[in-house]
Amino acid sequence: MPFNALTPELVSAFEQIVTPAHALTAATADAQQYEAYGRDHTEDFHFAPDVVLRPGTPEEVSAIMKLCHEHRVPVTARGAGTGLSGGALPIHNGVVLSMERFNKILKIDERNLQATVEPGVVTEAFQNAVKEVGLFYPPDPASKGSCFLGGNLSQSSGGPKAVKYGTTRDYVLNLQVVLPNGDIIWTGANTLKYATGYNLTQLMVGSEGTLGIITKAVFRLLPYPQQNILMLVPFRQEAQAAEAVSAVFRAGIIPSGMEFMEREAIAWSSDYLKIPLTLPEDITAHLLIELDGQDLDELYKEAEQVYGVLEKYDVGEILLADTAGQKDDLWKIRRNIGNSVRYNSVYKEEDTVVPRAELPTLLKGVKEIGARYGFKSVCYGHAGDGNLHVNIIRGELSDEQWNVGLRQPISEIFELCVKLGGTISGEHGIGLVQKPFMHIALAEANLNIMRGIKQVFDPHGILNPGKIF
Amino acid sequence: MPFNALTPELVSAFEQIVTPAHALTAATADAQQYEAYGRDHTEDFHFAPDVVLRPGTPEEVSAIMKLCHEHRVPVTARGAGTGLSGGALPIHNGVVLSMERFNKILKIDERNLQATVEPGVVTEAFQNAVKEVGLFYPPDPASKGSCFLGGNLSQSSGGPKAVKYGTTRDYVLNLQVVLPNGDIIWTGANTLKYATGYNLTQLMVGSEGTLGIITKAVFRLLPYPQQNILMLVPFRQEAQAAEAVSAVFRAGIIPSGMEFMEREAIAWSSDYLKIPLTLPEDITAHLLIELDGQDLDELYKEAEQVYGVLEKYDVGEILLADTAGQKDDLWKIRRNIGNSVRYNSVYKEEDTVVPRAELPTLLKGVKEIGARYGFKSVCYGHAGDGNLHVNIIRGELSDEQWNVGLRQPISEIFELCVKLGGTISGEHGIGLVQKPFMHIALAEANLNIMRGIKQVFDPHGILNPGKIF
Structure with missing residues (x-):
């Protein structure tokens, strides 16, 4: 492990940056509240952070990142924790950077049909705010009532309206990002078109907190469909x-x-x-x-x-x-x-996606694989996008069956997706749980390029380590 | 200069790959035809290639790239040569890789509203082909009658319909790319949603031939608006x-x-x-x-x-x-x-872009700067996107005024764009001619990340050297 453990000196430096009220440790925080920072909505995983920091400004994030960069401390950014692939789980412990205080809509620009927001704004709250002035922000993940825009950006979230309006990716114009070394950059411009070097904005979207910390986002908006x-x-x-x-x-x-x-x-x-x-x-x-x-x-x-x-x-x-x-x-x-599936049973959610006309073949294949390996699945999703959520129900499966035995049938489901022109995640990301299946979708040459890009942004590998690849 | 000159052995190896008929040199080719491979539509620039190669398959491109990678020979990919920022100019000589033989529409998939094409297909020919089956490919640069889809991808081209339908970026689902080391990869999947690691598809779009050679593209299509x-x-x-x-x-x-x-x-x-x-x-x-x-x-x-x-x-x-x-x-x-401006005079085209409501301020600023520095401009463009093409007319300007004197006023125009929330290119790219102005739009931290990404893809810097940064 190339990481260093947190020292009391570092914790005290963090306290100076965010004030002690926003630097929580297991020793000082409410146990239940603290425990929640180690979970998201992915199965029943839990990993304990060494410290939870709740910065309030980009400058505070920058100061935190500089320290962690210098001291090789892992940092896992966290939105609302509604992710389904384990992206917010601090699997190497270290710092959980909760973005919950970045909760302001900074500007709704009615002249330009744009808005500037902080990443801790709840998606639905943002939709409602722009609707009040006749504008429309279409991306609407199922968790829109609680998820954060920052999480949506990190996972390239979609939702039902993606079929007509596209995903989060299609609405972001510009991002303010704190890099692992503490530099604060804007990735692009507040314009509908952009051909000014490599598109860092689109590279950040879907990067699951592994390249930088998003501290502001500029979104384009549409007239509200009445x-x-x-x-x-x-x-x-x-x-x-x-x-x-x-x-x-x-x-x-x-x-x-x-x-x-x-x-x-x-x-x-x-x-x-x-x-x-x-x-x-x-x-x-x-x-x-x-x-x-x-x-x-x-x-x-x-x-x-x-x-x-x-x-x-x-x-x-x-x-x-x-x-x-x-x-x-x-x-x-x-x-x-x-939620209803979660209420009934622990489940694994596979975020399969294929060209939409291949959906019948995918669905048939999933059921056939399930029958062969003896598991039950509940399937639903964004059929217009060819995006089928396959919920594999734990039910009476043993630990062995659940943790090891499903590896092979899930591989077969993903192999089928790829064979049909699809891939292993449409909108939930890879995070922790799909990592073992990346080789099914991507060649070693692709993975090497991704590792190279990660290295460019984050040479010490401190941001959300152990995710994607 | 880290590059090596072409040897007769290399030329003969290239001839073996593409056949002698598709390996042109100044010594063997028709002079006028050969000269054209050293130009695009950018001012009156000309740079002579050492050899022009016209491969016909991804495997041929791969074999060429392997040799050039190994021997440190610059490679400049070329579409139809309609670019306005000098992206296709072989400023370090070496190989011009003309994609003109990649001119086939491989598949129009009416079930999935997708098409697979080669990069040398003319944009309008593609639009017409899909229109025949009731489908719509919206991106329509002014040069659509002659430009190639591969060039559109490299520059993230827009056109008038971008205001409602977005740019080339918004239609590409997946790309087959030959990397500088000869590896052939697919960047993504043929799906409307994609959350499977870093988005290499979107990174390729707008990268101006500096990261890889696009050999196939999968586009999504819409029902044709009747x-x-x-x-x-x-x-x-x-x-x-x-x-x-x-x-x-x-x-x-x-x-x-x-x-x-x-x-x-x-x-x-x-x-x-x-x-x-x-x-x-x-x-x-x-x-x-x-x-x-x-x-x-x-x-x-x-x-x-x-x-x-x-x-x-x-x-x-x-x-x-x-x-x-x-x-x-x-x-x-x-x-x-x-074309009419080009017919009247040599001109420099600045591809300014701002949030659309800032257009009046930009236009006023451009005219004011022109008056102060004594040049004439013809302005037009995609106002719905805030994308204003400023054509600076050479007219009677001296070489000194044209080549050096305009640097300052162009800088001022771009500074105004950035101040208004915009940037220095909306859809034409940076290429050669906007390179000196990149620092106006981008911080050193951004440029360093871009240089790092370039290094990941192209460690010897052979692809389109001297462009963007």
Whole structure:
């Protein structure tokens, strides 16, 4: 291990930087609160930080980084801890750098349709703030009510609206970043176009806290789409639900949401939320389809086209949500599938992604692999993007089966993704738990380039060590 | 200079790789043809290659790169040579690697709305091919009739439609790249979402041929928008034309084109093309505004909203193009401004970009700087993106004034861009001619990271040496 342990002198230097109130150790902090800094939403992992620092300014982050750089102390940045690949877990202990105090929306620039924010702002709070002035920030991960924009940037988070509007990556214009040596840089400019050297902004997005600490972000915004239509389409055959996805796009329609849910995904979530939902016995899957825009008449025309496409499949009665409350309920059910699965059992979430027309083949393959290896999975996700979340349920699996036995079937699922033109993570990142599978998606030459880039930014390897590769 | 000169042995090895017909030297090739490989569309620069190689497969590119890597021979990849920042100029001589034989559209995947192409395909040819099956590839640089997709990728090219649809960067999913050491890699996956390690795809885009040679690209496509409306709006005050741009967006409309043209830009181009255009004396600038979509009624509603916004400004009679021929003419005029300026005089093109609402301030600043230093400029560009092309006309300027005297005023223009939140290139890249100005946009820490990344990909610095930094 090339890292050094924390000394009392270092802890006291950190206290000077952030004040003692924001430098927590196991000895001084509330036990439950402190324990939470060692977890995220990934399975049941826990790693204890040596110290939790909660800086409030880029300059404080810079001072912390300089010390850690000099003393070879690992630093794991942390947003809201809602990640599903273990990105925020301090597996080499050291400093957990919590960005929770970076919680201000600094500027909403209505003239330029841009906003400057700190990374600890909750995604939904940001969406609501810009909506108040008629603007729209589309990326909406399922955890939007609690996750931070900084975490979204680190994982290149998507969400249901990505199918029409793209992911976090597509909205960031410029980032203020503290480098491991303490330098504070801006990665780009506040412009819609940028061709000024290598695109460091896009390199930071999705780098999972391994290259620098994001301390400010400039996002572009859109005019808020005033109208939407939401429909829940029940299918009698899962494969047809997956096939219909591609057919809708081929008809020239780009929905603002196109979500796939297996029967059990929707059943578990509506039970968990106690939102009653009629679920005829012959229904095996649903698509939740949203259309949005500025003009309701136009949307109804599009909806008719969607009906025209769906009519070719064996579907049950389509539910067209006609009140805001009904729409909220349907989205709540979709967003809480992950929580309902977690409520039922420990699970591993595989964030598979393929070109969208390959979804039926992927789904069939996942079930076939599950049957062969004897595990159960609940599948759902952003079908419009070909992004299928495969939740493998622990259920009655032994420690041995869970920790070792699943390695092979998960490899097979990822090999199938790659064979279909896809990859092993669409929006959750690699973090800790997908690391063993990176060689399936990437050649050694790719990994070597990534290691080289890491070395350029972080020569001592102190930032989020042990993640990605 | 760390590079080695070409030996007859190397030339003969190259001939073995690509066949003698595709290994041109000054001694063997047609003089005029050979001379053209030393130019692009940047001012009147010329640098002679030692050899021009025209490989036909990634394996040939790989074999060439291995030799050049081993023997420290510079390699400058070349697309169609339409670049405006000198990116394709072989300033250290060596090998010019012409990608002209990589001219095949390999696959249009209608199921997944994707296409796989070689980098030597002409942008417009690709657009036409996908349009035939109802699909849409939006990026449309002014040179789309001759430029290559590979060049678009290298410069992160935009064009008029970027304001609604984004630039080349936003359509590329995956790239096949030959690294300087000859390794052939794919940078990502053929998926709409990607969170699998550092985003090498986005790092390649805009890297101006300094990191690797692109040999295949996978692009995403959209359904083709069947309808559009085009209007030419004359303004009596330039500043108001620039102001109106932002007002249209604030009204909730996202045009598919929003082009600004100074009086002289439009006058020179219509003269050059011999397309007659009525230009009342009091008109100082125009906006060319396009709306697109699937439904004409909807577009007319939007057009009315645009009229409502424009009514607040001092505009002349708005021309609503009502035939396909008239639309073509207007776009032809817009696209040929660069050519008409080139026809009139040698010029330097500065690819300034700012947040769009800062455009009036930028325009005013450019004119003020021009007046102070005694040069004339013709300004036009993608106003919806805040991307203003400033063409500085050589006219009667002496060699001294042209080569040295303009350094200071150009610096001042770029300093103004950066002060307004912008940068020194929106879509043309840095190449050779903007290199002296990089320090205005980027801190030394940024440049050091870029140099480090370059070193990771290309340890001997053989790829397009002397560009960007």
